[in-house]
Every structure is written in structure tokens, then in C-alpha cells.
Amino acid sequence: MSDMARMVVELKLEIDKEPSCSKSVNETVNGSHQFTIKGYSFAKGMGSGKCISSDIFTVGGYDWAIYFYPNGKNPEDSSMYVSVFIALASDGTDVMALFELTLLDQSGKGKHKVHSHFDRALESGPYSLKYKGSMWGYKRFFRRTSLETSDYIKNDCLIMNYTVGVVRTRLEGPKQYSIIVPQSNMGRGLKEIMEAEVGCDIVFRVGDESFRAHKLILAARSPVFRAQFFGLVGDRNLDEVMVNDIDPTIFKNAFMQAMLLFIYTDKLPEVHDVMSSSSSTSTSTNIIQHLLAAADLYNLDRLKVLCESKLCEELSAVSVATTLALAEQHQCVQLKEV
Structure with missing residues (x-):
């Protein structure tokens, strides 16, 4: 190899090296x-x-x-x-x-x-x-x-x-590795189980409507459900809950579709995704208001705050009176101040 060729090879080797750093x-x-x-x-x-x-x-x-x-x-x-x-x-x-x-x-x-x-x-x-x-x-x-x-x-x-x-x-020094960690899909998996009704062991009945769920998941997320299913005075063999004095249409939207989705995924769903044709007369604000009341009833504190935030965004001259009454009834201090 000529001196010129050797110099070119050596120069290329130097260029191809990764620069060190600290x-x-x-x-x-x-x-x-x-x-x-x-x-x-x-x-x-x-x-x-x-x-x-x-x-x-x-x-x-x-x-x-x-x-x-x-x-x-x-x-x-x-x-x-x-x-x-x-x-x-x-x-x-x-x-x-x-x-x-x-x-x-x-x-x-x-x-x-x-x-x-x-x-x-x-x-x-x-x-x-x-x-x-x-x-x-x-x-x-x-x-x-x-x-x-x-x-x-x-x-x-x-x-x-x-x-x-x-x-x-x-x-x-420089890191010697780079591993991409995927996002958690636990919520998606639980949502799929809920929607497919796989392994459900509790039924909520509201009028002619029935909604199936899992007692363990409900108990893990809500102290009210935990006491009802597994508390000292709870009934471990309970497999059906009768819900009275709640309109089935509101229940289906505010509880079944939205509250259960939150319980299983820890996310507040988009209201238009859970509103059915039977609830066409209900507004987004109306659904969130009922959802806040349900969150307060079942001690779902994060869901309650999410609903407060959503109602703040949607506050208008039309909804301010009912929202203020709701905030007063359910001790929503931040929402009341807004």
C-alpha cells in the first residue's frame, strides 16, 4: 500500500470513531x-x-x-x-x-x-x-x-x-444503553375486560337496565364499594345491586359509561363518546354534573376534581346557577369560588 493510500485509510478510521465525552x-x-x-x-x-x-x-x-x-x-x-x-x-x-x-x-x-x-x-x-x-x-x-x-x-x-x-x-460519562420503555396499557386492558364483560361478578339494576362489573376492581378504586362488598357489614356473596331513584338514562351515561370508564382506566372520558341517542336532550354539562355527584357519592376524589375542572371550562350564563348549587351541595370549594 502506498503512503498516500495508507494516510487516507488512517484518516477514515479517525473520522469513523465516535467522539468521547464527559x-x-x-x-x-x-x-x-x-x-x-x-x-x-x-x-x-x-x-x-x-x-x-x-x-x-x-x-x-x-x-x-x-x-x-x-x-x-x-x-x-x-x-x-x-x-x-x-x-x-x-x-x-x-x-x-x-x-x-x-x-x-x-x-x-x-x-x-x-x-x-x-x-x-x-x-x-x-x-x-x-x-x-x-x-x-x-x-x-x-x-x-x-x-x-x-x-x-x-x-x-x-x-x-x-x-x-x-x-x-x-x-x-456517556450512557452505554438506550431502551425505549412502552407506555402503560393497563387501563386499556381493563377497559377491554369491562366492555367484553369477562369475569363480571356484580350486576347493577336500574329500572329495566342492567350493567355488569367486577367487585374487586370497584372495591380497589372506591372505599364505598369496598365497604359494601367486603366490609365488616358487607355481603361478600352479593351479586346484584338495585339502584333506585335514578333515571336509567342519566345512570347509563353518568355512571355506567363515564364513571365505570374512569374506575377502570383512571381517565375522564370524552362526554360525546358516552352519550347515546336516548340522551340527546342531555347536555355535556348536565352529564358532568351528574358524574360529579356520583363521584362524591362513591368517594372517587380524583374523578370529582376532574369534573370540577371540566365544569369550570364549560361555565356559562346558562349553567352557572345549577353549577353553583352543585358545588355547594358537594363541598366543591374551588368550583364554588370560580
């Missing part, structure tokens, strides 16, 4: 600790350089503690202030972390005093704690006379919150 991900593991000092007035005379410490708490695999100095950390430059620090309380070398100190406003106005290292991370980067006992905080955090007349102290109680973000670095 990713270094820097992120923080965050955690917070609330430190409450009750009886603040009894602590403020303890002297400069003396502190009150919190319980030790863990964030990012390291132990931490908060130190509050009522008369300042150093007598020469902070005796007129309160000092607050957080310290590494476990062994560690060059632990990189971000901090946020919040003094809680107890007046209810939400005017908390916040000092956040997180906001300055892009400018100064995380703080490095070199050894156990390394501290981050403020020697002159708050002038003591101003603090004692502020809303940060109430009933002789001071509350502060420290958030720690420990910086972690991890290396991500």
Missing part, C-alpha cells in the same frame, strides 16, 4: 435549620465572646452548628452588636459551601432580615471551610439596641434560619 456537574446539596432562642433577655448579659449554640444538624454529609453571641464575638470590635456564625462541626478539609442567614420578622409583615451567600455565588464563589470549627457569619450582624426594639424579637424570643448548600462535584 460532563462535570457542580451542584449544591441544600438543607436548613431553624434555631430559636427563648428568653433572649437572660442571655444578653453573658459577656462578649460567649455564645449560645444550636443542636448539631447534618447537611450534605457534614455536621453543622449555629453560634449566637448576644454581646458580640470580640470585645474590641463587636461588643455593641450581636454576632452570628455557622461552623463546620465534623471533620472535613476544604468543604465548599454556600450559606443564607435569615432573621425572622415575627410581626407577620414578612420583612425578614436576609443575608444570602447564594446570591453572590457567581461573583465570589462558595466559601471554603478548611477544618473542623471553621466558621462563616457576621461579627457585626445587628446592633443590639436596634435588635431589641425590632419586630425580630417577640415575647422575648428570637428565631433565625440558616440554610447550607454543600457543593458537590460529580462526573457524568
Whole structure:
């Protein structure tokens, strides 16, 4: 092989190779600790350089503690202030972390005093704690006379919150596999069983209409059916339920077609798919209203909320009165507000 041909082959081999790649991900593991000092007035005379410490708490695999100095950390430059620090309380070398100190406003106005290292991370980067006992905080955090007349102290109680973000670095390499996971078809399978009436063991009778279903599936989805079929006072041998005072047309649409479809598939069906010719006088809103009432009756909370959402979308001058009455009757707070 000539030198030119060999060079072409080698070049092609280099081009055909898949490029390698990796990713270094820097992120923080965050955690917070609330430190409450009750009886603040009894602590403020303890002297400069003396502190009150919190319980030790863990964030990012390291132990931490908060130190509050009522008369300042150093007598020469902070005796007129309160000092607050957080310290590494476990062994560690060059632990990189971000901090946020919040003094809680107890007046209810939400005017908390916040000092956040997180906001300055892009400018100064995380703080490095070199050894156990390394501290981050403020020697002159708050002038003591101003603090004692502020809303940060109430009933002789001071509350502060420290958030720690420990910086972690991890290396991500290329994934060596890719498996496509199909969508769940459990709902479709149960729907097919329901429509084919395979293995049905309970019959609902409404007038001249009868509807077949499965007690186990109904009991798994509704606590009302579970109690009726398998509860302490339930009848395990029950194979027929008579439903009185419900119009068969409404029952067939709102219960049989829609509610059972939800029970078996966990989805709210399209109303036009379940409305039959015998219910041509019923509107979509009317069907959803009856379905909401049925959902409330059988403790199907998700279906009830789905119906609330649907009624909100279809709200009009024609339906607002009946929808408001329905919301009041079935304790639908969100629907009532809309």
C-alpha cells in the first residue's frame, strides 16, 4: 500500500470513531435549620465572646452548628452588636459551601432580615471551610439596641434560619444503553375486560337496565364499594345491586359509561363518546354534573376534581346557577369560588 493510500485509510478510521465525552456537574446539596432562642433577655448579659449554640444538624454529609453571641464575638470590635456564625462541626478539609442567614420578622409583615451567600455565588464563589470549627457569619450582624426594639424579637424570643448548600462535584460519562420503555396499557386492558364483560361478578339494576362489573376492581378504586362488598357489614356473596331513584338514562351515561370508564382506566372520558341517542336532550354539562355527584357519592376524589375542572371550562350564563348549587351541595370549594 502506498503512503498516500495508507494516510487516507488512517484518516477514515479517525473520522469513523465516535467522539468521547464527559460532563462535570457542580451542584449544591441544600438543607436548613431553624434555631430559636427563648428568653433572649437572660442571655444578653453573658459577656462578649460567649455564645449560645444550636443542636448539631447534618447537611450534605457534614455536621453543622449555629453560634449566637448576644454581646458580640470580640470585645474590641463587636461588643455593641450581636454576632452570628455557622461552623463546620465534623471533620472535613476544604468543604465548599454556600450559606443564607435569615432573621425572622415575627410581626407577620414578612420583612425578614436576609443575608444570602447564594446570591453572590457567581461573583465570589462558595466559601471554603478548611477544618473542623471553621466558621462563616457576621461579627457585626445587628446592633443590639436596634435588635431589641425590632419586630425580630417577640415575647422575648428570637428565631433565625440558616440554610447550607454543600457543593458537590460529580462526573457524568456517556450512557452505554438506550431502551425505549412502552407506555402503560393497563387501563386499556381493563377497559377491554369491562366492555367484553369477562369475569363480571356484580350486576347493577336500574329500572329495566342492567350493567355488569367486577367487585374487586370497584372495591380497589372506591372505599364505598369496598365497604359494601367486603366490609365488616358487607355481603361478600352479593351479586346484584338495585339502584333506585335514578333515571336509567342519566345512570347509563353518568355512571355506567363515564364513571365505570374512569374506575377502570383512571381517565375522564370524552362526554360525546358516552352519550347515546336516548340522551340527546342531555347536555355535556348536565352529564358532568351528574358524574360529579356520583363521584362524591362513591368517594372517587380524583374523578370529582376532574369534573370540577371540566365544569369550570364549560361555565356559562346558562349553567352557572345549577353549577353553583352543585358545588355547594358537594363541598366543591374551588368550583364554588370560580
